[in-house]
Amino acid sequence: MFQERFKIMNEIIQIAPEVYWLGAKHPQLRVFDELFPTGNGSTYNAYLVKGKDKTALIDTVKRSFTEGYLDRVAALVPLDKIDLLVVNHTEPDHSGALGELLKRNPNIEIYCSKAAENFLRQIHDVPMKTHAVSEGQEIDLGGKTLRFILAPYLHWPDTIFTLLPEEKILFSCDAFGAHYCPEKLYDDESPDFSGDFTSYFDVIMRPFKDKIREALAKVEHLDLRMICPSHGPLLRRDPRAVIAAYKSLAAAPPEDGKKHALILSHSPHGNTRNMGAAVRRGLESRGVAVSEMAMYGAEAEKIRDALEWADALVVATPTINRDAPPPVWQALALISTVTPKGRIGAVLGSYGWSGEAVKLVEERLLGLKYTLAAPGLHYRFTPGVEDIAACVQMGEQVAAALLGDK
Numbered sequence: 001m002f003q004e005r006f007k008i009m010n011e012i013i014q015i016a017p018e019v020y021w022l023g024a025k026h027p028q029l030r031v032f033d034e035l036f037p038t039g040n041g042s043t044y045n046a047y048l049v050k051g052k053d054k055t056a057l058i059d060t061v062k063r064s065f066t067e068g069y070l071d072r073v074a075a076l077v078p079l080d081k082i083d084l085l086v087v088n089h090t091e092p093d094h095s096g097a098l099g100e101l102l103k104r105n106p107n108i109e110i111y112c113s114k115a116a117e118n119f120l121r122q123i124h125d126v127p128m129k130t131h132a133v134s135e136g137q138e139i140d141l142g143g144k145t146l147r148f149i150l151a152p153y154l155h156w157p158d159t160i161f162t163l164l165p166e167e168k169i170l171f172s173c174d175a176f177g178a179h180y181c182p183e184k185l186y187d188d189e190s191p192d193f194s195g196d197f198t199s200y201f202d203v204i205m206r207p208f209k210d211k212i213r214e215a216l217a218k219v220e221h222l223d224l225r226m227i228c229p230s231h232g233p234l235l236r237r238d239p240r241a242v243i244a245a246y247k248s249l250a251a252a253p254p255e256d257g258k259k260h261a262l263i264l265s266h267s268p269h270g271n272t273r274n275m276g277a278a279v280r281r282g283l284e285s286r287g288v289a290v291s292e293m294a295m296y297g298a299e300a301e302k303i304r305d306a307l308e309w310a311d312a313l314v315v316a317t318p319t320i321n322r323d324a325p326p327p328v329w330q331a332l333a334l335i336s337t338v339t340p341k342g343r344i345g346a347v348l349g350s351y352g353w354s355g356e357a358v359k360l361v362e363e364r365l366l367g368l369k370y371t372l373a374a375p376g377l378h379y380r381f382t383p384g385v386e387d388i389a390a391c392v393q394m395g396e397q398v399a400a401a402l403l404g405d406k
Helices: 004-011 063-076 098-103 114-123 193-217 237-250 273-287 300-309 324-331 354-369 385-403
Strands: 011-017 020-022 024-026 043-046 047-049 055-058 084-086 108-110 129-132 138-140 145-150 160-164 169-173 224-228 260-265 291-293 312-315 346-353 375-382
Touching: 004 375, 011 224, 024 063, 024 114, 047 063, 063 098, 098 193, 108 114, 114 129, 138 260, 145 193, 160 193, 160 385, 193 237, 193 300, 224 237, 260 273, 273 312, 273 385, 291 300, 300 354, 312 354, 312 385, 324 354, 346 354, 354 375, 375 385
Parallel strands: 055 084, 084 108, 108 129, 169 224, 260 291, 260 312, 312 346, 346 375
Antiparallel strands: 011 020, 020 047, 024 043, 047 055, 138 145, 145 160, 160 169
């Protein structure tokens, strides 16, 4: 019994007076949510804050780590003495232990965003007492204060940050995190994990750059001693540098006073590429800056960067086996991982036996909230003079949509 308690207490780390990390480490994890590679594992960071009057938990852990988590909580405070749980984010790797926690103490009060209230009831089939928090709302635990900062879409609509001003600690949910499982807890005790930090931003946060900028404006002025994210090391070496890094990663594309169009093309025999070149002439005749990129062999990062810069997207695709070929779909899948400057689109391409690809790609762009500036064009084999003229006209139509011409 003594050895078991010693083991449990050894897994708890005090990060400030009466503030504890009692999350879970998952060093063996190699793919997160069956989507994102995690070559260095991850952590599910959860926290306990003890005031003179109340005790609060901040987030829980993934469901498979529930029992160990509850043992750590109980080693500090009996479960029936926990007063409240702050749910910064409802995703199951954050709230996985919530159901079992409430079964053992149904009187726990839950504080979360309005969106999280709805999500929690759809994720966990247990009675719960929830309170939707507002911007700047505070809870006094007795000598320790929890202040809530709304941060929607970092990276779910339900996200909030929680500030502990007395200790200058920001519990930042997924923001500033990394899928990296450190041997020790803090960034200044860990090897360089900047690659994991940046990769995490790219796959989790990058689609919401505008929302990140809004959230950063709320916290960049804070005097912080530590940032405690939901994944990866706790950040105490230089919290301001961490915020500055996010500000750089989330920066909007620079403005040069021009409208920009991106032509993504896949053209095994050159015919589709020639059609794209004609569209380019139409765009440039109206003063639109144009970039072209072949989808086959292009690095995903370069496509993402180009998409973020583009006010309009023209997809030039052949039809192969009644479909757009894989490089086209792979490129289009990257749209949901960024925030394009604009969502004006057009599709065209050459085909041999049949021409379904243009229609299929148009439907995909519409599903991604693009507005099609011109009807799709597709021509069998080599486009003729009139066909090329129609492609030039498509470029002019896209330009008109960008420039607001009637």
